[in-house]
Structure formats: C-alpha cells, structure tokens
Amino acid sequence: DEKKDDDKRDVVMLQNGEILKESVDERHKKAVKQRFMFNIADGGFTELHSLWQNEERAATVTKKTYEIWHRRHDYWLLAGIINHGYARWQDIQNDPRYAILNEPFKGEMNRGNFLEIKNKFLARRFKLLEQALVIEEQLRRAAYLNMSEDPSHPSMALNTRFAEVECLAESHQHLSKESMAGNKPANAVLHKVLKQLEELLSDMKADVTRLPATIARIPPVAVRLQMSERNILSRLANRSSEP
Incomplete structure (x- = not known):
C-alpha cells in the first residue's frame, strides 16, 4: 500500500511538473508572439x-x-x-x-x-x-x-571631427564637477580640453561653409536611389507585409 501511495505521489508530482512546464511554455510563446520588432538601419546618421x-x-x-x-x-x-x-x-x-x-x-x-x-x-x-x-x-x-566612402569628401571630414568632439566631451565630462569642487589639477585639464573643443568646432565651422556647394551638386534622393516615390512606397508596403 505504501508503495502504491508513493507511485501515486510520483505521478502527481510528474503531472504537476508537466502542467507547470506547459504553462510556462505557453506564456513564453505568448510573449514571443507579442514581442514588437521594428528597426531602420540608418547607420547612426540620423538622431x-x-x-x-x-x-x-x-x-x-x-x-x-x-x-x-x-x-x-x-x-x-x-x-x-x-x-x-x-x-x-x-x-x-x-x-x-x-x-x-x-x-x-x-x-x-x-x-x-x-x-x-x-x-x-x-x-x-x-x-x-x-x-x-x-x-x-x-x-x-x-x-x-x-x-x-571617399575620405576627401567634406562631409566625411565633418563626420570625423564630430566623432572627435563627442569622444572628447564624453571622456572628460567628469572634469566639470571636479573643477567646480575646487580641484585645481582638474581645472587645468578642463581648460586644455575646452581649448581642444574650441579648435575642433572652428574646424567644423570651416567644413560646414564648404558643404553648400557640395550639397548643391548632389542629385535628388529619387535619382540617387533610382526609384520613384511610388516605388519607394511600394517597397515599404511589401516589406511591412513580410513575416
């Protein structure tokens, strides 16, 4: 009798385990179905x-x-x-x-x-x-x-300098707090960093002045893509219907 009770208990435990596992799997499947996925791979060229x-x-x-x-x-x-x-x-x-x-x-x-x-x-x-x-x-x-990419293109030079400005600013952002707290060495370094940023921004300003002439020579988007607006919309519609 004790053996039968143990067998029943094992069966109940197995059944409970299976039911629990199924419910977890079902919840996971529902979560996967509800997961929203949409992306535009712009390469970081926009905000x-x-x-x-x-x-x-x-x-x-x-x-x-x-x-x-x-x-x-x-x-x-x-x-x-x-x-x-x-x-x-x-x-x-x-x-x-x-x-x-x-x-x-x-x-x-x-x-x-x-x-x-x-x-x-x-x-x-x-x-x-x-x-x-x-x-x-x-x-x-x-x-x-x-x-x-053409490294001599003005937009590439501007992009490179922008990356330098961003890197310089992020890597030294802690200096402002330390300088305000009265840290003299941090204050000296901060002044040097600000001077570097000023020089980079001056170079970027020079690059920007050369851009209008370059942009004027760029053909329209539809020409560059070799697609009409209707074709672009059609492509988007086809992409949205894909699983």
Whole structure:
C-alpha cells in the first residue's frame, strides 16, 4: 500500500511538473508572439535611434507605452502613410486601425490649435523616418555594390571631427564637477580640453561653409536611389507585409 501511495505521489508530482512546464511554455510563446520588432538601419546618421532609446526608456519607466510616442508609433505611422498617402494626416488619424497614433495627443485635446500641433508633429516625425529609410536604402545599395566612402569628401571630414568632439566631451565630462569642487589639477585639464573643443568646432565651422556647394551638386534622393516615390512606397508596403 505504501508503495502504491508513493507511485501515486510520483505521478502527481510528474503531472504537476508537466502542467507547470506547459504553462510556462505557453506564456513564453505568448510573449514571443507579442514581442514588437521594428528597426531602420540608418547607420547612426540620423538622431532616430537616440530618440527611440530615450522614448522607450520613458515609456517603460512610466508604463505609458501608448501615451508616449516611440518606435511602435513610428511603425504604425509609416503603415498609415502607405495606406492613405503622403501628408494625409487626418485620414490616418481617423482610421481606427491607427488609433494608437492618437494616444500621445489626448492631453492636448483642449488646446485651440490641437490639430495643428498634432499634424506638425506627424509631419516632422515622418520627415525623420523618411530620411532614415533613404539612408538605410543607400547603405544597403552601397554594401551590395561594394562601394567605399571617399575620405576627401567634406562631409566625411565633418563626420570625423564630430566623432572627435563627442569622444572628447564624453571622456572628460567628469572634469566639470571636479573643477567646480575646487580641484585645481582638474581645472587645468578642463581648460586644455575646452581649448581642444574650441579648435575642433572652428574646424567644423570651416567644413560646414564648404558643404553648400557640395550639397548643391548632389542629385535628388529619387535619382540617387533610382526609384520613384511610388516605388519607394511600394517597397515599404511589401516589406511591412513580410513575416
């Protein structure tokens, strides 16, 4: 009898273990299904990924994943543009499939220029997304054609100096606090760093003055991509329908 009781107990434990395992697996599968994945590989040439990082952090901390605009909203904004067309902001907002786009603006509804604020934001946001998408396509084509960057191009010199400024500022950001606390050696180093930054910014200013002439010679985006606006939208639509 004791042996039978032990067998029953073992069976119950096994059954409980299996049920628990199944429930964990089911939860994991649901989590995988609900996981949102969307990216634009712009190579860091726009501020999009910095914005996404800050916005997603704020949305996660405050648990306002719908009220704070972030990556998910950008995805549905692009989907709305594919379905309704460029600058058809009101049509997109009135479409129940894109109701998420209205959530971040509910707090502004009592303002007199509510629609203007919302439409201007959507236009600015789409301009940034469009810029990132164009760069992504250019990078893809450059990789496909095995193209290399021209180091003598003014924009490359500007990009290099910007990276130097960013690196210098980040690596010495602690000096300001130490200098304010009365640390004399830190104060001396800070002055040297500021002088270096001033020289780099002066060089960048010179590079910027040469850019307009260079930019004027750059062909339009559609020509560079060898695609019409209709083809670009069609490509986006096809990409969004992929699993």
